[in-house]
Amino acid sequence: MNEMQQIGKSPLRKEGPDKVRGSIRYANDDHSAHMLHGALKTSPHAYARIIKIDYSEALKQPGVKAVITGEDFNQNLGLYLCDKPPIAREVVRYYGEVVAAVVASTYRQACKARDLIKVEYEVLKPVLSPVEALAEGAPVIHEHMADYSHIPPIHPEPGTNIANRTRIRKGDIEVGFKNATHIIETEVHIPPGDHVAMEPRIAIAEIKSSGDILITSSTQAPFVVKGLMSTFFKIDPGKLVVKAPLVGGGFGGKAGIQLEGLAYILSKKVGGRTVKLVNSREEDLVTSPGHIGLSAKVKMGADAEGKLTAMDLYYAFNSGGYADYAVNVSRAAAISCTGPYRVDNVSCDSLCVYTNLPFATAYRGFGHIEMGFAIESGMELLAKSLNMDPAMFRRINAIKPGDTTPGQSKLNRSTGDLETCLLRVEALLGGNIGEVIKLDEHRVLTKGISGLWKAPAMPTNTDAGAIVTFNADGSVNVHTGVVEIGQGTKTGLTQIAAEMFKLPLDKIHVELEVNTRISPSDWATAASRGLMMAGVALIEACEDAIAQFKQTASEVLRVPPRDLVVADGRVFVEDEPEHGLSMSQIALGYVYPNGNAIRGQVIGVGKYIAKGLTDIDSLTGEGHPDLEWTLGAEGVEIEVDLRTYHYKINKAVCCIDVGKVVNPEMARGQIIGGMAMGIGYTVFEGFKWNTRGQISNDSLRDYKIMRMTEAPKYEVEFLESPQYDGPFGARGLGEQSVIGMPGAIANALSRVAGNTVSQIPITPERLWKKAQEVKR
Amino acid sequence: MIVIHGLSEALLHVNGEEFPVVLRPGDTLLRVLREQAGVMGPKGGCENGDCGACTVLIEGIPVKSCLVLAVEAIGKKVITVEGLKDTEVQKAYHEMGGFQCGYCTAGFIMNTYALLESHPEADESVKNDWLSSNLCRCTGYEGIQKAVNLAQERIQNNQSIRK
Numbered sequence: 001m002n003e004m005q006q007i008g009k010s011p012l013r014k015e016g017p018d019k020v021r022g023s024i025r026y027a028n029d030d031h032s033a034h035m036l037h038g039a040l041k042t043s044p045h046a047y048a049r050i051i052k053i054d055y056s057e058a059l060k061q062p063g064v065k066a067v068i069t070g071e072d073f074n075q076n077l078g079l080y081l082c083d084k085p086p087i088a089r090e091v092v093r094y095y096g097e098v099v100a101a102v103v104a105s106t107y108r109q110a111c112k113a114r115d116l117i118k119v120e121y122e123v124l125k126p127v128l129s130p131v132e133a134l135a136e137g138a139p140v141i142h143e144h145m146a147d148y149s150h151i152p153p154i155h156p157e158p159g160t161n162i163a164n165r166t167r168i169r170k171g172d173i174e175v176g177f178k179n180a181t182h183i184i185e186t187e188v189h190i191p192p193g194d195h196v197a198m199e200p201r202i203a204i205a206e207i208k209s210s211g212d213i214l215i216t217s218s219t220q221a222p223f224v225v226k227g228l229m230s231t232f233f234k235i236d237p238g239k240l241v242v243k244a245p246l247v248g249g250g251f252g253g254k255a256g257i258q259l260e261g262l263a264y265i266l267s268k269k270v271g272g273r274t275v276k277l278v279n280s281r282e283e284d285l286v287t288s289p290g291h292i293g294l295s296a297k298v299k300m301g302a303d304a305e306g307k308l309t310a311m312d313l314y315y316a317f318n319s320g321g322y323a324d325y326a327v328n329v330s331r332a333a334a335i336s337c338t339g340p341y342r343v344d345n346v347s348c349d350s351l352c353v354y355t356n357l358p359f360a361t362a363y364r365g366f367g368h369i370e371m372g373f374a375i376e377s378g379m380e381l382l383a384k385s386l387n388m389d390p391a392m393f394r395r396i397n398a399i400k401p402g403d404t405t406p407g408q409s410k411l412n413r414s415t416g417d418l419e420t421c422l423l424r425v426e427a428l429l430g431g432n433i434g435e436v437i438k439l440d441e442h443r444v445l446t447k448g449i450s451g452l453w454k455a456p457a458m459p460t461n462t463d464a465g466a467i468v469t470f471n472a473d474g475s476v477n478v479h480t481g482v483v484e485i486g487q488g489t490k491t492g493l494t495q496i497a498a499e500m501f502k503l504p505l506d507k508i509h510v511e512l513e514v515n516t517r518i519s520p521s522d523w524a525t526a527a528s529r530g531l532m533m534a535g536v537a538l539i540e541a542c543e544d545a546i547a548q549f550k551q552t553a554s555e556v557l558r559v560p561p562r563d564l565v566v567a568d569g570r571v572f573v574e575d576e577p578e579h580g581l582s583m584s585q586i587a588l589g590y591v592y593p594n595g596n597a598i599r600g601q602v603i604g605v606g607k608y609i610a611k612g613l614t615d616i617d618s619l620t621g622e623g624h625p626d627l628e629w630t631l632g633a634e635g636v637e638i639e640v641d642l643r644t645y646h647y648k649i650n651k652a653v654c655c656i657d658v659g660k661v662v663n664p665e666m667a668r669g670q671i672i673g674g675m676a677m678g679i680g681y682t683v684f685e686g687f688k689w690n691t692r693g694q695i696s697n698d699s700l701r702d703y704k705i706m707r708m709t710e711a712p713k714y715e716v717e718f719l720e721s722p723q724y725d726g727p728f729g730a731r732g733l734g735e736q737s738v739i740g741m742p743g744a745i746a747n748a749l750s751r752v753a754g755n756t757v758s759q760i761p762i763t764p765e766r767l768w769k770k771a772q773e774v775k776r
Numbered sequence: 777m778i779v780i781h782g783l784s785e786a787l788l789h790v791n792g793e794e795f796p797v798v799l800r801p802g803d804t805l806l807r808v809l810r811e812q813a814g815v816m817g818p819k820g821g822c823e824n825g826d827c828g829a830c831t832v833l834i835e836g837i838p839v840k841s842c843l844v845l846a847v848e849a850i851g852k853k854v855i856t857v858e859g860l861k862d863t864e865v866q867k868a869y870h871e872m873g874g875f876q877c878g879y880c881t882a883g884f885i886m887n888t889y890a891l892l893e894s895h896p897e898a899d900e901s902v903k904n905d906w907l908s909s910n911l912c913r914c915t916g917y918e919g920i921q922k923a924v925n926l927a928q929e930r931i932q933n934n935q936s937i938r939k
Contacts (some may be wrong), residue, residue, distance in 0.1 A: 022817025248879030487875025676916025
């Protein structure tokens with residue numbers, strides 16, 4: 001192949017000029033007088049029976065069109081497990097759950113009426129941790145679990161609070177621990193929290209007289225919304241039109257079905273009129289789902305050479321009141337349960353456990369950030385027990401092509417080079433990861449390192465498609481089903497099309513909004529698979545179009561198609577470049593000088609579907625659910641003040657093997673963004689609740705995310721071991737860099753405290769307490 | 777002093793244009809800009825003054841328009857991101873990866889613009905002070921810091937050329 005002109009370069013974002021001028025449009029920027037507005041009444045209790053709802057006063061308020069409660073819709077919704085009524089019926093299972101909704105002419109009227117709804121509850125004692133939920137005699141939060149429909153890969157245990165259990169059994173852990181000279185055990189705890197995308201979730205629904213249902217939503221997954229709404233509301237899928245304009249940050253929080261179903265129910269109640277439903281920030285934090293929590297126990301053994309011999313893992317994920325994506329998050333964590341290390345003897349039970357906290361959906365990393373924290377905490381302790389350098393210990397156990405995953409799936413040639421990633425991170429941190437450097441009387445410098453890996457957890461038939469059409473000047477229109485959520489896939493797709501046609505970037509026009517009636521099907525903009533899958537589909541679509549250009553040119557020029565090339569806006573004979581036609585002459589059908597026209601317009605079509613994937617065995621986890629693995633390593637350098645245990649992360653580093661980097665600057669942006677989220681997750685974030693399960697930090701005043709002053713210096717390096725079936729050798733990179741941060745930070749701080757820090761967020765107070773425990 | 781009871785007509789001066797609006801005393805500037813003037817650049821992120829996505833300039837001073845009543849803006853010059861045209865700040869944010877999803881961008885740009893107008897020589901600590909009032913969830917702030925530095929450098933160069 002000739003040297004690539006577009007791939008590996010860093011053109012600016014396609015939609016950038018609109019974003020800096022305020023002319024970009026998000027879902028909530030669609031505002032007009034004909035719209036009605038919804039407001040939600042939410043529960044102040046974490047667990048309660050609904051005795052009575054009186055909305056007679058609300059109905060009398062000016063502008064109010066309708067009030068609905070759980071009684072208006074006697075059916076559950078769910079992604080994988082049908083456990084959630086769109087509005088609570090009989091029971092509320094978390095603080096912030098919707099108990100009623102009002103539709104009025106204005107949002108203010110709707111809010112005023114909402115405040116007049118009186119709800120009488122019988123408050124129950126909430127279950128606030130997986131440990132409590134799994135204890136003997138714990139209240140069963142979903143009494144009718146046995147009646148819930150679910151997809152086959154999910155294994156709920158009715159009569160308990162376990163919404164899903166995934167088992168991994170590989171080798172024989174008894175033998176593994178017998179062969180170990182060093183064994184450690186530890187626990188980690190992570191609270192549930194939120195994505196905090198800057199755009200609160202929003203949906204607009206309208207039912208046309210024709211029966212068409214129009215949904216506009218801040219969604220990462222318009223085709224998931226279409227599919228689920230069709231199933232649950234028994235609507236012909238063709239009648240559902242889901243539009244996804246640009247999304248103001250997703251991070252997994254907009255990957256399922258969110259406000260769309262409720263907006264539809266409200267619209268139906270008011271005769272199909274357009275209803276807009278927007279979360280307040282408070283609702284976005286607790287009413288809509290956030291990220292999962294975890295309580296984990298890990299036991300690991302290694303032999304005298306430092307080779308891992310066995311891992312016995314127990315992950316109790318805190319799903320909150322409902323399962324949503326959480327049942328698959330716990331499954332995904334099981335599939336990768338050992339972290340990126342070769343272990344021949346593994347046992348893992350990964351549970352998705354109901355509690356009475358806000359419920360969880362997908363979150364950047366999809367179970368791997370939680371699992372990664374547990375594994376990296378264990379790896380650190382084991383290295384210490386072996387008296388081995390923590391970086392070297394990880395390196396000698398790094399998983400490689402030919403090794404098998406916990407589910408006994410063999411890693412192929414497209415697997416990245418973790419060993420080199422670890423070496424580079426060590427070098428970027430200046431080596432000597434295990435040392436704590438004294439800066440002055442009160443301050444020390446400490447470092448931490450972690451390995452990471454992730455495979456997408458998705459249906460075995462995950463798909464993507466691409467259509468290319470042309471304009472009279474020979475320029476290209478690209479349609480895919482990938483939503484632009486800030487990750488930059490639309491720019492990456494532009495580069496791919498430009499590379500294929502050997503055209504400048506300004507000749508490629510990528511449609512930024514997805515419309516499920518027009519765009520080709522695309523599973524979801526999630527699991528770091530957008531560019532990889534839609535990219536492959538686009539390459540195929542471009543090849544299809546190129547073949548059509550050559551066919552037409554071949555007829556006109558009277559040369560065989562194989563002698564022709566397409567480049568720089570022309571189709572020409574390779575060794576006689578002057579003998580050719582312009583793309584513009586062919587794009588919409590070639591017209592001979594006498595007026596005769598042939599062949600019509602060029603339309604290129606390409607598609608992708610995941611190949612060879614299977615579900616996993618319910619007893620052993622054996623199977624091949626893993627399409628591709630992205631591996632990497634991360635590290636931090638932290639300055640700690642020993643008087644107050646306040647600390648500052650000076651430097652966060654990452655080396656990650658992503659295959660071919662399509663756009664280095666934007667890829668760096670994704671990696672840094674993930675690191676920042678991982679730091680926030682570890683240092684500041686997570687819900688806080690009282691003994692009644694009421695969330696006390698349900699606003700951005702109290703739910704802290706990283707601000708500019710807290711940002712570290714970032715260093716990012718890429719390795720480019722090719723993904724053989726990826727576009728130009730690229731694989732997914734959107735989520736991975738979040739994964740290693742909790743482990744790296746906690747391990748660095750544990751060294752300073754002289755004690756294992758195993759609970760997130762690591763506040764200065766918590767760190768100080770840990771240090772005091774060992775001083776005593 | 778302006779006294780308003782119930783609904784009142786008023787003129788808002790936004791980006792050099794006059795917008796006739798009908799105000800309640802409690803309407804925030806953010807809601808009125810978006811829902812009545814159709815000026816969609818300022819975004820609602822928290823409507824509580826925590827995130828800064830709604831930042832606009834009133835008489836050149838950056839304010840969170842979710843914390844300002846629309847009546848307070850009567851008779852004053854309001855500038856939103858739509859009122860800036862190809863400024864060095866906007867160019868730098870685009871060139872340096874100062875955003876990903878773009879939802880916080882209008883707020884950051886307005887704040888940066890006001891910062892560099894009033895403190896073209898701002899050092900790191902002044903820049904951090906100003907820009908820590910805005911939240912970004914995508915970038916980890918690196919691209920934003922680079923954009924602010926580049927814009928500052930160019931503005932300083934332009935000024936020295938003019939001198």
